[in-house]
Amino acid sequence: MCGIVGYIGPQTASPLIVSGLKRLEYRGYDSAGVCIVDGDSLTIHKQAGKVADLERVVDLSAIRGTLGVGHTRWATHGLPNDVNAHPHTDNDDAIAMVHNGIIENYLTIKKKLENAGYTFRSETDSEVLAVFIGMLYKTIGDLERAVQTALQEVEGTFGIVVVSTHDPNLMIAARRGSPLILGVGQDEFVVASDAAAIIAHTRQVVYLQENEMATITRQGFTTKTIANEATHSVVEEIAFELEEIEKGGFEHFMLKEIYEQPVTFHDGFRGRLRVDEGNVRLGGLSKVQDRLRSAQRIIITACGTSWHAALVGEYLIENLARIPVEVEYASEFRYRNPIIYPNDIVIAISQSGETADTLAAIREAKMKGATVLGMVNVVGSSIARETDAGVYLHAGPEIGVASTKAFTSQLCILTQFALFLGRMRDLPAEAGRTLAQGIAEIPDKIRQILDQSDAIKEIAMTFAQAPNVLYLGRGYQFPVALEGALKLKEISYIHAEGYPAAEMKHGPIALIDENMPVVFIATKDEIYDKVISNIEEVRARRGRVIAIASEGDTQIDRVADHVIRIPETQAMLAPILASIPLQLLAYYIAVERGCNVDMPRNLAKSVTVE
Ligand code: F6R
Numbered sequence: 207m208c209g210i211v212g213y214i215g216p217q218t219a220s221p222l223i224v225s226g227l228k229r230l231e232y233r234g235y236d237s238a239g240v241c242i243v244d245g246d247s248l249t250i251h252k253q254a255g256k257v258a259d260l261e262r263v264v265d266l267s268a269i270r271g272t273l274g275v276g277h278t279r280w281a282t283h284g285l286p287n288d289v290n291a292h293p294h295t296d297n298d299d300a301i302a303m304v305h306n307g308i309i310e311n312y313l314t315i316k317k318k319l320e321n322a323g324y325t326f327r328s329e330t331d332s333e334v335l336a337v338f339i340g341m342l343y344k345t346i347g348d349l350e351r352a353v354q355t356a357l358q359e360v361e362g363t364f365g366i367v368v369v370s371t372h373d374p375n376l377m378i379a380a381r382r383g384s385p386l387i388l389g390v391g392q393d394e395f396v397v398a399s400d401a402a403a404i405i406a407h408t409r410q411v412v413y414l415q416e417n418e419m420a421t422i423t424r425q426g427f428t429t430k431t432i433a434n435e436a437t438h439s440v441v442e443e444i445a446f447e448l449e450e451i452e453k454g455g456f457e458h459f460m461l462k463e464i465y466e467q468p469v470t471f472h473d474g475f476r477g478r479l480r481v482d483e484g485n486v487r488l489g490g491l492s493k494v495q496d497r498l499r500s501a502q503r504i505i506i507t508a509c510g511t512s513w514h515a516a517l518v519g520e521y522l523i524e525n526l527a528r529i530p531v532e533v534e535y536a537s538e539f540r541y542r543n544p545i546i547y548p549n550d551i552v553i554a555i556s557q558s559g560e561t562a563d564t565l566a567a568i569r570e571a572k573m574k575g576a577t578v579l580g581m582v583n584v585v586g587s588s589i590a591r592e593t594d595a596g597v598y599l600h601a602g603p604e605i606g607v608a609s610t611k612a613f614t615s616q617l618c619i620l621t622q623f624a625l626f627l628g629r630m631r632d633l634p635a636e637a638g639r640t641l642a643q644g645i646a647e648i649p650d651k652i653r654q655i656l657d658q659s660d661a662i663k664e665i666a667m668t669f670a671q672a673p674n675v676l677y678l679g680r681g682y683q684f685p686v687a688l689e690g691a692l693k694l695k696e697i698s699y700i701h702a703e704g705y706p707a708a709e710m711k712h713g714p715i716a717l718i719d720e721n722m723p724v725v726f727i728a729t730k731d732e733i734y735d736k737v738i739s740n741i742e743e744v745r746a747r748r749g750r751v752i753a754i755a756s757e758g759d760t761q762i763d764r765v766a767d768h769v770i771r772i773p774e775t776q777a778m779l780a781p782i783l784a785s786i787p788l789q790l791l792a793y794y795i796a797v798e799r800g801c802n803v804d805m806p807r808n809l810a811k812s813v814t815v816e
Contacts, residue, residue: 210304211397211399212274212379212397213272213395213396214272214394214423220268222396223274229403230402231278232459235278239291239292242273243370252292273376283308283332290329297341300340305331307815309364311361315335315359324340331362350421353419354380357382367397376423377395377422380419389404390410390427400812468649469649470611479622484625484629484639485635485638491597497549501529501551505546506553507552507571509537509563511609511613516533519620522620522623540566540570548576550577555582560584607806621779644778652786658771663790666795673700674700675701675702675725677788682778687704690727699801715744724749725791730759731780
């Protein structure tokens with residue numbers, strides 16, 4: 207949520223900041239702005255809309271100056287308009303700040319500042335912090351200490367970068383709850399909320415820790431905590447390549463990421479799956495192996511798409527390892543005083559590793575004594591760092607706001623995790639081998655589905671203008687129905703709901719008429735016949751049926767208006783395959799409706815506010 211870039215070094219800052227902001231736009235695109243320090247003045251350009259909109263009205267490349275900050279906003283406090291856009295300045299227009307997060311006590315601070323005669327232009331919490339820093343600077347006369355003192359009083363979350371005319375050779379960055387990464391180049395430094403904005407300049411980065419601040423000059427940097435304790439920073443290497451964050455010839459990141467799935471799924475089991483042994487090696491879990499063996503309950507916590515993956519994980523773990531599993535919305539878990547037993551395992555699933563609700567949930571679980579594991583995509587992210595152990599998804603950067611490849615990679619990891627736990631308990635080797643062989647065959651089967659994308663597009667066109675769509679599935683395919691509906695609603699703005707197919711008759715069936723498309727996930731498994739009965743119930747009410755069915759199933763043609771066939775696999779693995787055509791359906795419908803697929807309205811990729 208909100209993208210931040212700051213630069214100090216020998217190069218002209220503005221073009222560099224703008225190209226960084228474009229790479230961060232998936233974090234928010236309500237407004238864009240830059241501030242460049244040039245001698246004793248700040249040059250600020252900001253407005254509502256995307257970075258490209260700002261570029262259309264100002265020649266940003268013409269701004270001189272080698273120190274500056276930029277911001278792309280996902281609005282929390284105040285409308286997404288020009289005035290509320292970042293950077294914000296103090297009352298003297300000498301200090302400029304960009305902020306990602308929420309200053310929870312901003313009203314109290316604002317009141318205090320107003321009483322002292324300070325004024326505000328915007329409705330944002332962020333401007334209050336900028337003005338507060340300005341006020342403190344007047345008495346302290348030192349930007350680093352003014353920022354530090356202000357942050358000691360602030361409640362809430364922040365990733366901030368501050369520059370000023372008081373010292374054109376100084377940039378201050380600080381974080382609490384919102385990620386910030388410092389890129390360390392040759393005599394130059396780039397601060398950003400994501401490594402994607404840094405990799406074009408350097409691969410060497412320092413991940414700022416919670417409550418840490420960095421003071422960066424043209425010569426080097428120092429770090430310390432906001433409470434003024436010394437910290438030791440470790441320079442690490444960015445774990446992905448520049449090409450991975452480019453569109454690579456695809457029209458949208460989302461389509462590219464859908465097509466990457468044969469490879470990303472394979473990367474999720476490469477070096478881990480042991481088909482011959484019918485087992486899995488998960489190096490990241492070796493230090494908690496004993497605790498996993500004695501676990502009596504697993505709680506999985508996540509949000510959105512990751513929560514849907516968690517539901518599939520519940521079925522898998524209970525089935526293969528016979529350990530009770532509870533799946534919790536991270537946002538609910540934290541606030542309902544959950545009961546945690548000392549030998550509970552809590553697993554956080556997150557693509558970004560920065561989702562504020564999920565982070566808060568694991569902190570709660572840790573505080574209550576649970577062993578906390580992470581299944582995270584972004585290497586070095588907050589959740590990856592704060593968990594006791596974990597398994598990376600290895601899906602590579604996911605830029606499209608709608609999660610696709612991360613979902614199938616989450617299923618890849620969850621299936622292996624369930625197999626690993628099962629084999630630790632009483633799952634026979636032969637059953638393990640069958641499942642492991644099935645996992646190994648998935649990438650080719652995903653390819654076969656992608657080969658049908660033209661046919662899937664044609665089916666998508668038949669309900670691209672529908673106002674509502676229902677998605678129904680049972681067993682392992684119930685979470686896939688939820689995920690299919692989420693994909694459609696978030697990128698096409700069509701109202702869509704997912705239900706367990708049998709629940710339909712307890713209410714949603716009232717919605718069915720000849721205008722209601724119903725997507726059934728009706729793959730061959732032990733409840734297939736029951737799903738066919740549910741399809742009949744929809745047909746009897748003249749609903750239009752689109753079925754995701756198994757290859758070789760001829761019975762389905764009798765009951766469905768349109769059929770998308772996916773290769774046969776074991777029931778436990780079928781959610782992985784079934785989710786691919788649902789991603790494609792949502793994608794083609796959104797494109798047909800002229801929606802901005804990669805940046806759907808009101809959304810942002812990494813939800814770092816609660
Ligand atoms: C939907 C989507 C969101 C995320 C959710 C959790 O396509 O992307 O629902 O799944 O915001 O994000 P992570 O997985 O980063 O914790």
